[in-house]
Amino acid sequence: MLSLPPDTDVAILGAGLAGLSIASWLIDVIPPHASAPRVHLLEARQADTNDRTWCFWDQQPHPFRKAISHRWPRWQVRFGNQCVEREDAEHCYSLLSASAMRRSAYAAMATRPEFDFTRGVDVGTISPQDDGLHIATSQGGLTSKLVIDTRPPQAAMLSSHEGVWQVFHGVEVHCPDHGVSPSTACLMDFQTGFSGVNFVYLLPLDDHRLLAEWTCFHVDKTHPDCQRLLTQQVPPQLSDWLNKRLGTQWTLSRQETGCLPMMPVVAPQLNPRYLAAGIRGGWMRPATGYMFASCQRGAADVARQIQRASQTGRWELTPPRLRSSALEWMDKVFLQALRQSPEQAPGWFMQLFERTRAIEQRRFLGDEPRLSDLLAIMRGLPAGPFLKAAIRLARHS
Numbered sequence: 001m002l003s004l005p006p007d008t009d010v011a012i013l014g015a016g017l018a019g020l021s022i023a024s025w026l027i028d029v030i031p032p033h034a035s036a037p038r039v040h041l042l043e044a045r046q047a048d049t050n051d052r053t054w055c056f057w058d059q060q061p062h063p064f065r066k067a068i069s070h071r072w073p074r075w076q077v078r079f080g081n082q083c084v085e086r087e088d089a090e091h092c093y094s095l096l097s098a099s100a101m102r103r104s105a106y107a108a109m110a111t112r113p114e115f116d117f118t119r120g121v122d123v124g125t126i127s128p129q130d131d132g133l134h135i136a137t138s139q140g141g142l143t144s145k146l147v148i149d150t151r152p153p154q155a156a157m158l159s160s161h162e163g164v165w166q167v168f169h170g171v172e173v174h175c176p177d178h179g180v181s182p183s184t185a186c187l188m189d190f191q192t193g194f195s196g197v198n199f200v201y202l203l204p205l206d207d208h209r210l211l212a213e214w215t216c217f218h219v220d221k222t223h224p225d226c227q228r229l230l231t232q233q234v235p236p237q238l239s240d241w242l243n244k245r246l247g248t249q250w251t252l253s254r255q256e257t258g259c260l261p262m263m264p265v266v267a268p269q270l271n272p273r274y275l276a277a278g279i280r281g282g283w284m285r286p287a288t289g290y291m292f293a294s295c296q297r298g299a300a301d302v303a304r305q306i307q308r309a310s311q312t313g314r315w316e317l318t319p320p321r322l323r324s325s326a327l328e329w330m331d332k333v334f335l336q337a338l339r340q341s342p343e344q345a346p347g348w349f350m351q352l353f354e355r356t357r358a359i360e361q362r363r364f365l366g367d368e369p370r371l372s373d374l375l376a377i378m379r380g381l382p383a384g385p386f387l388k389a390a391i392r393l394a395r396h397s
């Protein structure tokens with residue numbers, strides 16, 4: 001059995017995107033020769049898997065820039081014969097693999113003796129004590145002055161009646177000559193003949209490799225239909241699509257699957273020493289399922305708060321404010337409209353991408369919109385269904 005220290009200054013529960021982003025930002029904000037708080041990461045998994053890739057518009061500084069493996073200056077959306085394409089060579093749509101992100105974070109942590117990382121620890125309950133929080137784990141307990149909890153949210157924390165589940169299955173395939181333009185990421189290629197919204201996401205990784213994902217939505221993750229989608233329907237649909245597009249010359253090299261809660265999260269609160277972060281803290285954008293950009297802003301904010309706490313001895317954290325009320329409201333209206341009229345969504349997206357500029361799209365989807373971008377997005381969407389959704393939302397709130 002592993003032995004944990006009896007206490008630490010900061011415990012980070014879960015070493016996924018949020019946990020490792022906070023650790024990496026903390027190393028960035030602590031001056032090299034200054035003393036740092038003792039930080040202990042506790043992770044349930046014994047071993048890492050390259051089980052996901054993060055894509056995002058690379059618009060703001062973050063600790064993983066050097067680990068980005070692919071950049072696409074152009075992005076497009078497609079529906080039948082229609083295609084809308086936009087370009088921004090200065091702020092490319094970018095890909096960071098889970099392996100590269102972890103390598104970067106582990107290398108940074110190895111430079112600071114104050115950072116400790118234990119794998120194979122299942123974290124259980126957290127209870128307040130006089131001088132901190134007690135964390136019960138499968139390897140015994142430890143006490144920490146601050147706890148940052150990035151474990152996945154429990155069902156009760158999700159406002160599932162306000163959103164949908166994004167169900168997707170992706171494959172990285174090798175194909176001698178796929179013929180897809182290497183500089184263009186296809187964000188959505190809408191598919192017809194399936195129930196609800198279905199689209200393929202296609203990223204050319206080089207002349208011989210592609211990442212392709214099939215995405216659809218369901219209102220209830222626990223419903224057997226949703227499980228069937230994930231395991232029995234979406235994977236063969238994607239294979240058929242690849243066969244039609246590439247012929248049978250492709251071979252599978254990696255897969256990724258997800259069922260993401262596109263809905264508001266009510267982050268748990270315990271006391272000011274405890275902070276829920278990552279998806280658990282509501283850091284993922286409900287309307288898109290993107291989290292990377294807001295996660296970096298949240299992680300930077302939390303890292304600065306930890307550094308301040310260790311200097312002042314006031315061990316308290318405040319949840320970072322990641323989105324404006326206007327953006328939160330727009331996301332809620334969008335999700336309501338998607339729940340009400342999913343069959344119309346491909347048309348809305350095509351119209352939106354057609355009527356807005358690259359800069360407005362990347363700032364809005366990249367979670368950093370200005371007021372002018374929000375107005376442009378509103379103007380780009382059809383008024384009728386969104387007004388209906390806004391009214392319904394107002395009635396139920």
Ligand SMILES: Cc1cc2nc3c(=O)[nH]c(=O)nc-3n(C[C@H](O)[C@H](O)[C@H](O)COP(=O)(O)OP(=O)(O)OC[C@H]3O[C@@H](n4cnc5c(N)ncnc54)[C@H](O)[C@@H]3O)c2cc1C
Pocket residue numbers: 013014015016017018019042043044045051052053054055056121122123124150151152256257258259260277278279280284289290291292293
């Ligand atoms: C396949 C996939 C692809 C995605 N692609 C994108 C993308 O392109 N762009 C984007 O912005 N977002 C993407 N997302 C959404 C989101 O960014 C990721 O889900 C992200 O990993 C969420 O970060 P997190 O830290 O909240 O959770 P995670 O990264 O899942 O980290 C949580 C950690 O907690 C650990 N844990 C769980 N229970 C315990 C326990 N009891 N004790 C200790 N540790 C525990 C887990 O093992 C895990 O390591 C994707 C998600 C998936 C699943």
